[in-house]
Amino acid sequence: MIELIDLDKEFIEAGKKHQILKSVNFTFERGKIYIMFGRSGSGKSTLLNLISGIDVPSSGKIIFENQDITNLDEKGRTLFRRKNIGFIFQFFNLIPTLTVLENLILPVELVKLTTKHDTEAAMELLKKISLSDRADTYPDKLSGGEQQRVAIARALVHNPQLILADEPTGNLDYETGKSIVSLLDNLVRKQGKTMIMATHSREVIGLADYIIRVKDGSLSLENMVS
Secondary structure, eight states: OEEEEEEEEEEEETTEEEEEEEEEEEEEOTTOEEEEEOOTTSSHHHHHHHHHTSSOOSEEEEEETTEEGGGSOHHHHHHHHHHHEEEEOTTOOOOTTSOHHHHHHHHHHHHSOOOHHHHHHHHHHHHHTTOGGGTTOOGGGSOHHHHHHHHHHHHHTTOOSEEEEESTTTTSOHHHHHHHHHHHIIIIITTTOEEEEEOSOGGGGGGOSEEEEEETTEEEEEEEOO
């Protein structure tokens, strides 16, 4: 589904070059869940941003379903991301002036005119995350766990092929984090989505098909979880 070819990412700070990713070659298979571990600054979030088209590599290619997304301009990458990717962030990134339902349906509105069916599908997702009674509530009235559940549903509502998750349990307590892991298992895996998650949290290991170690600018397959 996704192929990284000789992928490099570097930046200049105070006149000094910092290499984040070095000649990375890796293939992500369709319908699998990948969990990436690595210390802070190892390049996990950078890699997610590159795959999503939020950022661009210094060199190399990212092939998504036979399309080289590194050849796209900024507008092209934005359209690619809206159509193909659902992104789950650590800090939820819900829009405070929109209700839960409005936040949920926003990714659909960015792609096309919404219909009654779209609203019904969004409400069905809210039912699955046990928040159908909070559709007209604003995010600041929700707990952290509830906000993250909405963020997960928002990432899935436009039926993307790929889910990217950057520390989705990192801002939650242990028990709430466990419930989020269970929700991801139920929603992402049962829909046959591909997911790449960057995390420090060991409780997500049971969710993975493959575990990736990000170290010294490289990716290595640590082991396969049966």
